[in-house]
Amino acid sequence: IHETQRLANIAPIAVPHRTSQDVTFRGYFIKKNTTVYVLLTSVLHDESEWEKPYSFHPDHFLDKDGKLVKNDAFMPFSAGRRACLGESLARMELFIFFVTLLQHFRFRPPPGVSEDSLDLTPRVGFTLSPTAHKLRALDCM
Numbered sequence: 313i314h315e316t317q318r319l320a321n322i323a324p325i326a327v328p329h330r331t332s333q334d335v336t337f338r339g340y341f342i343k344k345n346t347t348v349y350v351l352l353t354s355v356l357h358d359e360s361e362w363e364k365p366y367s368f369h370p371d372h373f374l375d376k377d378g379k380l381v382k383n384d385a386f387m388p389f390s391a392g393r394r395a396c397l398g399e400s401l402a403r404m405e406l407f408i409f410f411v412t413l414l415q416h417f418r419f420r421p422p423p424g425v426s427e428d429s430l431d432l433t434p435r436v437g438f439t440l441s442p443t444a445h446k447l448r449a450l451d452c453m
């Protein structure tokens with residue numbers, strides 16, 4: 313789930329915020345009342361943080377024993393005091409839906425379509441959403 317949110321986060325950009333005072337951040341001077349747009353995608357795909365920034369690579373979050381590894385560059389819900397208020401609800405829902413589906417089904421492309429040929433380019437709007445795909449849900453119970 314972490315790697316899915318890293319690679320295909322629905323929010324490429326955080327809500328715009330405005331500086332309430334003059335700020336110097338990492339050598340950059342930002343004047344009071346400047347509107348700041350935080351590009352979350354640039355962090356989630358940062359080549360200095362992720363071994364394979366543009367591929368689905370769950371090992372980004374796993375140690376050699378298969379345990380979850382945290383990375384500060386994982387910020388699909390943004391960071392700081394105005395980060396997403398619904399983060400814990402969203403994470404709980406993602407876990408319950410995803411795990412319940414994967415416990416019951418194996419998902420495969422339709423006959424004649426290979427996994428590599430699936431186009432994972434998102435539909436661009438204020439949020440990014442997946443394009444429609446046909447798939448097979450194989451009962452594995």
Ligand code: HEM
Nearest residue numbers: 322323326327388389390391394395396397398399401402
């Ligand atoms: C996967 C699901 C979600 C993602 C990736 C997400 C992501 C985000 C992001 C990036 C922001 C902007 C934070 C910033 O400006 O720094 C935000 C703000 C916010 N989100 Fe979410 N969100 C999700 C689900 C939800 C849900 C389920 C709720 C409510 C039930 C929610 C409520 C809010 C609210 C109220 C804010 C504004 C917080 C503020 O300005 O103080 N979000 N979210």
